[in-house]
Amino acid sequence: MRLKPRQLEAFRNVMTAHSVTAAAEAMNITQPAVSRLVRDLEVAVGITLFARQGTRLVPTPEAQLLLHEVERLYIGIDQIARAASDIRQHKNVVLRMASVTSLVRPFLHDALIEVIGDRLDLPLVLDVENSRHIWDMVEKNHYDLGFVFGPSRSGDLQTVHLHSSQAVAAMPHDHPLAGREVVTPADLSEYRVLTAGRNSPLRRGLDRAFATAEQAPLNTMETSMLNCCHFAAAGMGVAIVDRTTMRAASVDLCTRPFLPTIDISYFAARPAGSRQIPVLDQIVERMRELLEAESATGLAQ
Structure with missing residues (x-):
């Protein structure tokens, strides 16, 4: 199937103008030329797009779908034209960013306010997604900057290590395990374990810990790490999350180190060969500072 832009243009004009005459005027060609382009399109796609009633073309349901x-x-095409106009006029292109939930508040929230503030010359799009999606989209150059969990991907992506955090067991202060100095897989065998989904680096580490200890939890609940914290606060079970996520959740929970140790690393990722954008470098650096400050505060408490 080989479609020609002129055929699609004729089809679109007939559909939107509801008239071959109006379509011909819009395209500055004759009515027979419009009709011929439409017939050629029908042949190319193998679909009857119009029922012919005299000189009128009546769209079929298939035409509406097309x-x-x-x-x-x-x-x-319009978006490309606008982008070209912005480039020609040296306007700023929209910066597209994405982050995992646990880094949005307070870290990325504060970094954006401090770095960008009231600057009106920096249009932004901020998506909140899972790490796998963000890695993929940065790799395809659909995001200018992504904040993700590790491990870092191999390849040509530009990555900056921001922070490493360790897994903890989080539970209400009156929970039976709150009196332990550390929590192990054996300690969790009789409790519901709230854990991240199977694609999470923390979940993979937790599965290895349970497999090595030959201890399986009585019951599990899979959800985002942020949700794990909130469900733990509601007494639904013991959440295995990292300290950075705990800070983001802002819930009152008792935490105990989880053994064996599971490290979670956070990275900033940018497409390979991407242009230097100083404001993105500033955001990355501020994120690293905020995460390091939070870590130091946590160790001091």
Whole structure:
């Protein structure tokens, strides 16, 4: 199937103008030329797009479905045209960022306020996604900057290590395990364990710990690490999360070190060969400072 832009343009104009005559005027060509382009498109796609009633073309249901896809194409073309105009006029292009939930508040929240503040020349998009999605999208150059869990991906991505955090067992202060100095897999065998999903680095470390100890929890609940903290605060079980996530959750929980130790590393990632954008470097550096300060505060307490 080989489609020509002119065929799609004729089809779109007939559909939106509801008239071959109006479509011909919009394209500055003759009506027979418009009709021919539409017929050629029908042959190319193998679909009847219009029922012919005299000189009128009546769209079929299939034409309505195809129009939806064609409109998406033209939206993309319009976006490219606007981007080209911005580049030509030296306007700032929108900066696209993404972060895992546990780094958004307070860390990225504070970093963006401090670095960008009231600057109106820096349009931003901030998505909150899981690490796998962010790694993939940065690799495809769809994000200018991503904040993720480790381990760091190999390849040409530009990565900066921000911080490493350790797993803890988090529970209400009156929980039976709150009196322990440390919590091990054997200690959790009779409790519901609140844990991150299987793609999380922390979850993989926890699975290895349970397998080595030959101790399986009685019951588990999989959700985001932030949700694990909130469910633990509600008495649903013992959450195995890292200290950075605990800070983000802002819940009153008792925490005990989890053994064997599970390290979680956080990284800033940028596409390979991406242009130098000073404000992104400043955000990354401020994130590292905030995470290091939080770690120092936690050790002092």
